[in-house]
Amino acid sequence: MSSGLSPWERVQFARHPRRPYTLDYIGCLFDDFVELHGDRLFADDPALVGGPARLAGRSVMVLGHQKGRDARENALRRFGMPRPEGYRKALRLMKQAEKFGLPLICLVDTPGADPTLPSEERGQALAIATNLLEMSRLRVPTIAAIIGEGGSGGALAVAVADRVLMLENAIYSVVTPEGCASILWKNVALAPEAAQSMKITAEDIWRFGIVDGVVPEPAGGAHADPARAMLELGMALRDTLDDLDGSYGRGATLDVERLLSDRFDKYRGIGVFDEG
Amino acid sequence: MPIRDFFHRRGAGSPDIPDDLWARCGNERCRDLIYSREFEKNLRVCSKCEHHTRLSARARIAQLLDPNSFHEEDAELRPGDPLGFVSDGQPYRDKLADSREKTGLEEAVLCGTGRIEDVAMRALVADFGFMGASMGSVVGEKVARGVERSVQDRLPLVAVCASGGARMHEGIFSLMQMAKTAATLARLAEAQVPFFALLTDPTTGGVTASFAGLGDVLLAEPGALVGFAGPRVIEQITKQKLPPRAQRSEFQLEHGMIDLVVHRRDLRPTLGRLLRHYSPPTAYAAGGPSRNGKEA
Numbered sequence: 083m084s085s086g087l088s089p090w091e092r093v094q095f096a097r098h099p100r101r102p103y104t105l106d107y108i109g110c111l112f113d114d115f116v117e118l119h120g121d122r123l124f125a126d127d128p129a130l131v132g133g134p135a136r137l138a139g140r141s142v143m144v145l146g147h148q149k150g151r152d153a154r155e156n157a158l159r160r161f162g163m164p165r166p167e168g169y170r171k172a173l174r175l176m177k178q179a180e181k182f183g184l185p186l187i188c189l190v191d192t193p194g195a196d197p198t199l200p201s202e203e204r205g206q207a208l209a210i211a212t213n214l215l216e217m218s219r220l221r222v223p224t225i226a227a228i229i230g231e232g233g234s235g236g237a238l239a240v241a242v243a244d245r246v247l248m249l250e251n252a253i254y255s256v257v258t259p260e261g262c263a264s265i266l267w268k269n270v271a272l273a274p275e276a277a278q279s280m281k282i283t284a285e286d287i288w289r290f291g292i293v294d295g296v297v298p299e300p301a302g303g304a305h306a307d308p309a310r311a312m313l314e315l316g317m318a319l320r321d322t323l324d325d326l327d328g329s330y331g332r333g334a335t336l337d338v339e340r341l342l343s344d345r346f347d348k349y350r351g352i353g354v355f356d357e358g
Numbered sequence: 359m360p361i362r363d364f365f366h367r368r369g370a371g372s373p374d375i376p377d378d379l380w381a382r383c384g385n386e387r388c389r390d391l392i393y394s395r396e397f398e399k400n401l402r403v404c405s406k407c408e409h410h411t412r413l414s415a416r417a418r419i420a421q422l423l424d425p426n427s428f429h430e431e432d433a434e435l436r437p438g439d440p441l442g443f444v445s446d447g448q449p450y451r452d453k454l455a456d457s458r459e460k461t462g463l464e465e466a467v468l469c470g471t472g473r474i475e476d477v478a479m480r481a482l483v484a485d486f487g488f489m490g491a492s493m494g495s496v497v498g499e500k501v502a503r504g505v506e507r508s509v510q511d512r513l514p515l516v517a518v519c520a521s522g523g524a525r526m527h528e529g530i531f532s533l534m535q536m537a538k539t540a541a542t543l544a545r546l547a548e549a550q551v552p553f554f555a556l557l558t559d560p561t562t563g564g565v566t567a568s569f570a571g572l573g574d575v576l577l578a579e580p581g582a583l584v585g586f587a588g589p590r591v592i593e594q595i596t597k598q599k600l601p602p603r604a605q606r607s608e609f610q611l612e613h614g615m616i617d618l619v620v621h622r623r624d625l626r627p628t629l630g631r632l633l634r635h636y637s638p639p640t641a642y643a644a645g646g647p648s649r650n651g652k653e654a
Contacts, residue, residue: 195567195587197587197592197595198587198595199592201587203609204613205613206586207566207567207571207586208566210568211536211566211567211568211571214536214540214567215541215544215547218537218544219541219544234533235536235563239567242540254530255530256524256526256530256533256564261591265526266446267445279444280441280526281441281529290440290531292534345541349534349537350538352538353534354437355437355499356436357435358436
């Protein structure tokens with residue numbers, strides 16, 4: 083465990099450019115991946131990638147946010163910030179997983195959904211809202227893993243899953259620390275304080291019961307030993323698939339109604355309030 | 359003495375509500391003085407520039423619902439402080455106390471049953487004055503409970519939305535309300551109970567990207583800011599000035615994102631028509647139409 087790190091240091095780990103990204107995980111852990119493209123409405127979005135692949139000998143649908151490692155790649159992938167067409171492609175792949183009975187695996191790594199005028203013109207908010215609703219009732223087992231940045235609605239739009247895993251140095255937050263500092267204190271320089279206040283580390287998020295498991299990272303973080311980090315997630319994904327099989331059955335024996343009812347209860351129950 | 363001179367002598371200290379007799383248009387480019395009784399009769403729409411002034415939840419209910427028809431539900435819900443959040447030295451609980459004091463409300467949303475043009479319905483009404491109607495656990499819970507009650511009693515749902523987005527003070531719990539509200543709306547859709555979302559100025563962030571964006575019919579008031587990212591965020595990120603009408607309700611209509619832009623005076627008749635169209639008799643709704651070719 084990388085204990086002793088401050089939340090702001092965790093943010094730097096979560097954003098480290100040598101940290102494995104979605105396509106690294108797919109390349110390392112999955113076989114026979116076929117990347118599918120396009121939302122059939124407007125465009126293909128390279129900030130969100132996915133398609134069918136094999137994990138531990140079985141076909142699944144895998145998708146995730148994809149960041150770039152240099153300026154050129156980030157111009158293409160927009161730092162892993164999907165536009166509406168990215169979320170609509172994700173929805174298309176989710177529906178395809180449902181149609182063909184494939185478990186869905188979503189790798190989450192985004193600062194947030196793309197906040198630009200073109201995204202607004204094409205209904206960013208409505209694309210996200212639709213995914214939240216559809217994921218809550220997708221009739222196949224679903225797993226999400228927060229591998230780096232789990233940034234706001236842009237992350238949640240592919241993370242309303244039966245089981246949610248989080249890497250040890252990943253962060254999961256309602257807004258970026260910079261965004262929080264800018265909105266509350268009108269000062270981006272206070273992002274480290276915001277990171278502290280918002281409680282965005284894996285320990286905090288797990289303690290709150292929002293994620294089901296924390297996946298350990300090698301000493302020094304996933305970027306220090308990417309191969310080891312990817313293997314750890316691979317084992318966790320296999321175990322989680324097995325666990326879902328054990329709980330709900332698989333293929334023809336899948337108890338879809340119980341799966342959906344448990345998934346509903348999981349999200350319906352989140353909130354802290356008093357009934358005076 | 360001209361009446362405006364009279365005002366200037368009396369009402370110097372309070373620019374927004376000069377006194378009981380006069381109100382001022384909220385549009386920065388207009389700021390016209392309007393005789394209060396006229397302004398109320400005009401549903402707080404400026405008679406000169408047509409600017410729709412933001413309404414408190416209570417004022418909205420008084421305007422939109424049939425007189426005295428509103429019966430509040432889930433009034434007992436109170437926010438918690440799961441993060442122990444402190445901002446500028448002010449604990450979240452103190453911030454909440456200030457907002458309660460300011461608005462006379464316990465939280466940013468009111469839920470209850472009522473009638474519009476004599477059609478029974480359930481209303482969820484946001485109050486932007488309460489911490490920008492940001493969505494924390496209580497807002498999410500009230501929406502979820504309202505939706506679930508409508509699944510049970512089949513009352514059509516009308517949400518009058520406004521929001522700056524997430525309640526940052528509640529961190530990840532705020533984010534998760536998006537999933538919670540959307541999941542309950544999936545059940546409302548399966549129950550074939552209609553959901554109308556009226557987007558008022560401003561409706562942005564996680565509220566637009568969850569329950570507000572999931573209405574069967576999306577209506578907006580003229581000139582309302584409606585979107586995901588706020589204009590300030592977009593301008594910071596892109597370093598470009600937005601066109602003046604970007605993200606306004608007319609822009610959203612033009613881009614196919616909402617169904618209707620409706621003047622405040624036409625809201626009751628428009629919602630009344632929609633409620634009558636989409637509220638089939640219970641017997642019909644319960645018996646069909648069938649799903650997946652099977653009889654219900």
